[in-house]
Amino acid sequence: xxxxxxxxxxxxxxxxxxxxxxxxxxxxxxxxxxxxxxxxxxxxxxxxxxxxxxxxxxxxxxxxxxxxxxxxxxxxxxxxxxxxxxxxxxxxxxxxxxxxxxxxxxxxxxxxxxxxxxxxxxxxxxxxxxxxxxxxxxxxxxxxxxxxxxxxxxxxxxxxxxxxxxxxxxxxxxxxxxxxxxxxxxxxxxxxxxxxxxxxxxxxxxxxxxxxxxxxxxxxxxxxxxxxxxxxxxxxxxxxxxxxxxxxxxxxxxxxxxxxxxxxxxxxxxxxxxxxxxxxxxxxxxxxxxxxxxxxxx
Numbered sequence: 001x002x003x004x005x006x007x008x009x010x011x012x013x014x015x016x017x018x019x020x021x022x023x024x025x026x027x028x029x030x031x032x033x034x035x036x037x038x039x040x041x042x043x044x045x046x047x048x049x050x051x052x053x054x055x056x057x058x059x060x061x062x063x064x065x066x067x068x069x070x071x072x073x074x075x076x077x078x079x080x081x082x083x084x085x086x087x088x089x090x091x092x093x094x095x096x097x098x099x100x101x102x103x104x105x106x107x108x109x110x111x112x113x114x115x116x117x118x119x120x121x122x123x124x125x126x127x128x129x130x131x132x133x134x135x136x137x138x139x140x141x142x143x144x145x146x147x148x149x150x151x152x153x154x155x156x157x158x159x160x161x162x163x164x165x166x167x168x169x170x171x172x173x174x175x176x177x178x179x180x181x182x183x184x185x186x187x188x189x190x191x192x193x194x195x196x197x198x199x200x201x202x203x204x205x206x207x208x209x210x211x212x213x214x215x216x217x218x219x220x221x222x223x224x225x226x227x228x229x230x231x232x233x234x235x236x237x238x239x240x241x242x243x244x245x246x247x248x249x250x251x252x253x254x255x256x257x258x259x260x261x262x263x264x265x266x267x268x269x270x271x272x273x274x275x276x277x278x279x280x281x282x283x284x285x286x287x288x289x290x291x292x293x294x295x296x297x298x
Contacts, residue, residue, distance in 0.1 A: 006066060007239030013062045014238075017055060022128065025051040029131030042168065048131045049110040056105045063098070069242045071102045075249030079107040083217035084171050086208055086254075087111075090197055090223055090284060091176040092183075094234040099224050099247050100174065109170040114204070133165050166212060173212065175205050177277065183231075194281065196288040202277040206263035206270075213259025221250040223284050227295045246291060252280075 025048055032044035063069065079085075085108055089096065100111065114135050129136075166173065177200035180186065192198050209216075225246040226232055232242045258276060261269030292298070 003239040003241060007235060010062060010066050010238040013066070014059060017058045017062070021051055021055045021058075025055075025128055025131065029127050032131055045131070045133065045169070048128075052128075052132060053106055053110055056101045059098070060102060060105065063102075067238070067240050067242075069237065069240075070244045071099070072244055072246045073103055073249070074246065075251070077218075077220060077249045077251045079104070080217070081107065081109055082170055084109065084166070084212060084215045085173070085218060085220050086205070086212070086216055087172055087174045087220045087222055088177060088205065088280070089174065089221075090288070091178050091181050092224065092226070092231045093181060095226070095232055095237050095242065095245065096224050098237065099245050100222070102245075103222070103247050103249065104172060108172045110172065112166065112171055112173050114175070135161075164211060167215065170215075171212075173208055175208060177201055177205060177281070194285040196292075197281060197285050200277050200281045202270075202274045203263065205277065206258075206273045209254075209259040209273075210261075210263065213254065213256070216254055219252040219254055221252050221280060221284065223248040223250075223287050223291075225288055225291045227292075227297065229297070248287060248291065250287075 028044050028047040028051065032041050032048065035041060035044065087100070087104070089100065104111070110132070112132070112134060115129060178198040179201050180198070182196070182198045186192075186198055187194075190199055225248070226242070227244050227246060228242070236242055255276075258273060261272070263270050263273060
């Protein structure tokens with residue numbers, strides 16, 4: 001009963017926070033859509049991001065007041081709001097997103113996630129995502145691409161166009177290299193060589209680096225670990241059943257060579273980026289194993 005009451009209370013407060021702030025956000029978003037001139041649209045973009053950051057900060061306060069969760073943030077990243085970052089993280093649960101909010105909200109520029117195309121049709125939220133300049137990606141199955149080869153590389157082109165928008169303002173681009181949430185079933189399906197991760201995809205991050213490489217201050221290698229036998233879902237979190245979330249941050253200096261090549265057409269450069277991603281993923285898998293070993297978890 002206590003868990004149910006906690007979950008319902010948190011849900012109600014999150015909903016109330018959203019209903020109060022969605023109005024100003026949509027009003028500013030409408031201004032961005034109809035107002036002429038690049039400067040006015042940029043001002044609206046900043047206004048939308050301020051509302052979104054305020055919404056996230058209030059959510060953090062709700063979690064702090066009602067939930068027992070300890071956010072164990074490790075790493076000595078010197079974060080700034082005036083520069084751009086590429087955040088590369090493992091992905092296991094919807095709880096990963098509140099974890100990133102705990103670490104980065106109002107310490108770095110507001111997040112830019114790559115979203116599924118279908119989310120643009122969600123009432124109100126779709127417009128909010130558009131106003132925040134979130135890129136919408138079309139994901140095709142291998143079977144579909146076999147029948148429609150002309151669709152290959154479409155997501156990479158969307159990534160490239162989206163990043164062109166980010167050149168005018170500081171931004172934190174979040175990239176989940178696995179492309180989906182990691183589960184034991186998915187690991188078996190793709191024959192992943194990693195103990196705690198899926199195989200990473202280097203194409204998207206290569207285009208982010210190519211478009212934003214010169215303005216990126218650093219790559220933030222984020223590893224989220226849940227000290228439990230099972231990966232918690234969002235309800236598990238908001239009902240007070242997640243005692244701790246560990247977020248480990250490694251700051252990686254960006255080698256200029258990683259954004260000075262042609263990933264699509266240069267095989268040698270493509271292998272170089274893939275080798276960098278593979279090395280990072282091997283170290284991340286070992287870091288998860290070390291953290292779980294310290295916690296006496298399998």
